[in-house]
Amino acid sequence: MMSLQYSYAVSANPVSHDGNSLHVLFAGESQTEPLHALGPKIYDYYLLHYIESGHGLFRTEQHTFELSEGSCFLIHPGQLVSYVSDDEHPWRYRWTAFIGQEAQQRVEASGFVSNHSVFTSTKKQSIIPMSIASMQEAFYSKKESAHMVSLGHLYLILAEAQDNLSSQTRLTGTKSQVQRTVKQMILYMSTQFAHPVSIEQMCDSLGYNRAYLSRIFKKETGLSPITYLLKLRIDKSRQLLRERPELSIEQIASSVGLTDALYFSRQFRRFCNLSPSAYRNQTGSHL
Known part of the structure; x- marks a missing residue:
């Protein structure tokens, strides 16, 4: 097995939530260790992961998904989930969390529902990892504009999700x-x-x-x-x-x-x- 360097980095939005209708809380990235596991647990915000490489399992209360490069999974607030990286080829992924009164509406409009919380990008070069990285960079800057920058990238992420989820619906x-x-x-x-x-x-x-x-x-x-x-x-x-x-x-x-x-x-x-x-x-x- 090829040796991988474990890494973890996360940056929080410098602008506080303050009841914003849609608000990105933080963004991060990690090269996980073999069998790195989280849960079963619940979150009180939406948490979206994009897998850049490696393999692993994502479990909800109803389903288990084997996910690898190009896959994306969304954890809904109050949803009991767990996920674990492969022992030989652990995940490298990026993630972002968001919240707000409009969050559920935006998520559902993108095609994410309880049985459609996972998709694999159909694009050769997904914008999702780049968008999450741009969120991190904006948050590190500590500027007030970071909030607007993160929202712009969140909309781009949800737009790509909508493209992928609608194509899955067309096929099924x-x-x-x-x-x-x-x-x-x-x-x-x-x-x-x-x-x-x-x-x-x-x-x-x-x-x-x-x-x-x-x-x-x-x-x-x-x-x-x-x-x-x-x-x-x-x-x-x-x-x-x-x-x-x-x-x-x-x-x-x-x-x-x-x-x-x-x-x-x-x-x-x-x-x-x-x-x-x-x-x-x-x-x-x-x-």
Whole structure:
């Protein structure tokens, strides 16, 4: 076995937590000794490790993972865990801890859940070890800006985790991938309806064939993408007709991405059985 020099270094954030919505507590690195072990124990913060080399085991209450170079594991607050380095090829890893009111939301948005706390990076050169090293360097500087620097690197780490965890989901769950794609379509239409966008533009943006997207969208929602987008625009126009009496019908039509006022009026009547003017008069009388 090749002789390894044991090492351990950690640096803490010079800026105190003070209730920040998201806060990195510390960052560190270690070349562990053979059979170096921690736990079973629980932590009151999120603790993320990235393995640069070596082998070892990470255990949660439900699972045991054999992890090596390129693997990353996240310990959740209150989770009983233990981990141990291999006796012949012990881990060299880096780690960072974080906390805050938004921490759980950010973790879940990245794809980390109780059964997805581990992934292996698909990138040839992961940014995670470099980001953790940059956190350490910032903390060593003792500058007030270290807090913002650490948050920037934490977001980069979570972004890479999201890329990896979403690719794992694509490989293991076709249904969840379809649902995620439909959610992306709904998000796209919800944020772009005020512009004269088309379904073709949405398909190009998402990188899928129109026929495929139309098929899965109709199956999941019961509506075609064209009908959903039009309904979204009409629903928003109803709100504007009620709340913005100073706007003309033409201005409202334009505000929901329909530049042809006559087409807008025709579609409005189709969904509401009233013209826009009649709808405004009717709802205005009840205010």
